[in-house]
Amino acid sequence: MSDPILSLNDVHAHIERHHILQGVTLSVMPGRATVLVGRNGAGKSTTLRAVMGLTPATSGSIELEGQAITSMKPYEIARLGIGMAPEDRAVLYTLTVAENFRLAMSDEDGQGDRRLAQVLDLFPDLRKFMSSKAGILSGGQKQMLAIALVLVRKNRIALIDEPSKGLAPVVVDHLADSLNRIKETTTVVLVEQNFYLASRVGQDYFILDDGRVVHQGRMEDLAEDHELKQKYLGIA
């Protein structure tokens, strides 16, 4: 049983006066895909944002491989190897795809070009649009680009927030394939409302409700547990 790569301990977070996270405790194992599921407003996105430092935790601790990152700034956390594809606006519309990559790429280890080639292998569609503004891409392509921007950096963890939102089922399938291909080298933490995607990609799950973790376990078990799914996710 290896050590968790990312752990949250009794994390609280507020947005203005609202107490969104009310004591989130969870651990993410390296090389496995972890999914956060739950109803709207449960605090799933806020949890990711707290890890990234965008919505700073007001109490509790967040650790990356044992190192406390709780009060770090987002760019410092990014430089430690945590990448994020936020819920909306995860790409830069007014920049070309190539400029998006240029902005995102990190090359301190000299592997930048290799990563770019790998990412374009994963999402070949993006090759065609390199000199077009990212704003004209379709929804699915934008999402691919968003994930590509996370992968083109030297990231150990990829936080991906609701990638399937607004996408057609066939695109979601493609997304699931792509995520499955990367999850061994980059630990994926996925927030998803779409249970199909969550169950195809996720290996460990945490159910959030009212700003707390109310259930956790292995995805195979959750897929079978209709009662739990009904209660917290509203699906049969």
Add this chain to the structure above:
Amino acid sequence: MAAQAGEQALRLSESELDLKKWVLWALSVGIWFVPLVWIDPITYLTLTIAGVTMGMLLFLTASGLTLIFGLMDVLNLAHGAFFAWGAYAGFSLLNWLNAKGWVELAGVGQSVGSLAMVLGVTLVVGALLGVILERIIIRRTYGNHLKQILITMGASLVMIEIIKILWGPNDEVILVPAAFRDSWDLFDVIVNKFRVVAILVGSLVFAAIQISLQKTRLGITVRAGVENRELVQILGYNIRRIFTGVFAAGAALAAMGGVMFAIFKEQIYPGMGEENLIFALIVVIIGGMGSVTGSFLGAIMVGLAFNYVAFLVPKLALGVNIMIMAVILLLRPKGLMGRE
């Protein structure tokens, strides 16, 4: 298959939009030839050059303001103070250079050299002031527009008062490098030499800004930050430091605008920043917050409009720009090329 059809549809509607855009642009350009109905071609040319010059000078100040607002979402009412400081710094430098014979009796080489030195020094002075202001004051007001407006007004007041302490409160005459005085006479059109210099400098600055924004990594970062501050941080950039840099650049541009304007008018006075700030604000509103090209075009528009109307109906000259601003705000609140 469906995805491809969708993409095609997207691209089609894009070209429809392009058509509308081209029509609008053609109109906005064409409208500047309307004054020819009332003005004879020679005067028209003189006025046009005057207008473009004024536009260039305005652009210098407005470009910094629009970047600061576009990237940092900060309304900087101290911009006029940077303008004035640039002018006064240049004033002192020119006096000092004059003592060395570089200004009033200068040849072309020395004139160009002094101007270059003056521009360089004002850039540095502006940048320094910008960094100081940003770190001490602006930093604490992010996200609160009311505080920003109040604080920058206060800061502006303080900075102008310090000018009055250091240089005295009266109007002063500023020296113009000899080679740039007087005018040329081209086919009956009198072209003031410094106007040409101003247009050159303005165009160079515009080109420099555009190249930096489009080609350099920093420029891409700034453009990205204008669109989506959060994502840029997620990608590992220290947006705070970039903010300070952009603010300093904006201040430097304003300072440059100030000294150029001062040499153009051959006069400086502590209140010059205030008046210019209003025009700069109008230009930024017309051009769109965050768009350098927008402020370039807007500045030229304002300059031309002011000069044509000043010739035809002098009392309306100021009002016409406010009217343009009002019209733009009504029809296209984000400005000609603004986003958001």
Add this chain to the structure above:
Amino acid sequence: MAPDLTPVQQERLRAIHSRYTQPTFVTQLALLAVLLLIPVTFSSFRVIDVTSKIMIFTIVVASYDVILGYTGLLSLGHSMFFGIGAYSLALVIYHASSPSWYHLLIAAAIALGLSVTLALVIAFFSLRVKAIFFAMMTLALAEFTDILAVQWYDLTRAEDGVSFKMPGIFDVGWSGPTIGPLELNGRVMTYYFILIVSVILFGVMLRFVRSPVGRALKAVRDNESRATALGYKTFHYKIFSIVFGSSVAALAGVMFAMWVGYVSPGSVLSTPIMLNILLMVIIGGLGTLYGAIVGAAFIKITETWLPDMQKVAEALLPKSDLVHRLAERWILYFGVLFILVVFFFPKGFVGTARDMIKRRKAKAGR
């Protein structure tokens, strides 16, 4: 037999009755008494002058507070309305062959007419554009009016300004009977006139912000989308607030002109006036009408007696030119003060005081 009052009605009655015994009411009466007695106690013109100006500016600042503090709209053109009021009075009296008291009414009517029209235009824009643009637009408009006044010699006599004499009992030269220790003359009559009008206007503003309309304004300021969702036609309220505040400022301008007898762009329209208003409202406290009194008093008193302090400084250090220059630049210190207040006391004097009182009450477990 009258039906029993509901608990809400009972509470409201209780609140109305208690109003007359609360400490704030007593303070108000005391203040009124002081103002009434100033001309009696002080024969120095300066004191009466400062007090008049404080009263006038209290009204200007309070009207600005209605727009900014209570409705949340940042307009940088308030000085414009003040100037319009001042010029209306000045020009009417100046051009009248034999000025009489009804010219006062005409001037007030013109002032109101102009300011309501202009306020409607501004209000319309406030609805269309975002806050920052509105601020910038009003700033541009105010500057434009200033420049217009400076350039339109035929109408405004430009920078020379308009000098005039008030008619009848307000004429500076008028002399009347002596009642006890008080000698009635033009100045004194004007002072009491201003006092009465100021009290009335201030009372109207108080009633306005405490009325249901006023409360709706606060709802708009705090959370406009929620107010709209609750069914308030927010744009009606915003327009009302701007027109109301601007008109009151114009009336204050009329009084100012009455008192000073001279208007010029520099004295009633320029940017420093707007800055003064901002400074006063911030020092006093946004969203607290009474703050206007504190802010106006502080600034006006400092402005009047600062030159004296300057002379003291000069007398102490007669040789130092730098000290002279430093002492002269009291605007610099105002600027610094302004910045400090915005940072450390954003609620202003009255606002912070009210907070402290609230906290003390909470601690006492009321």
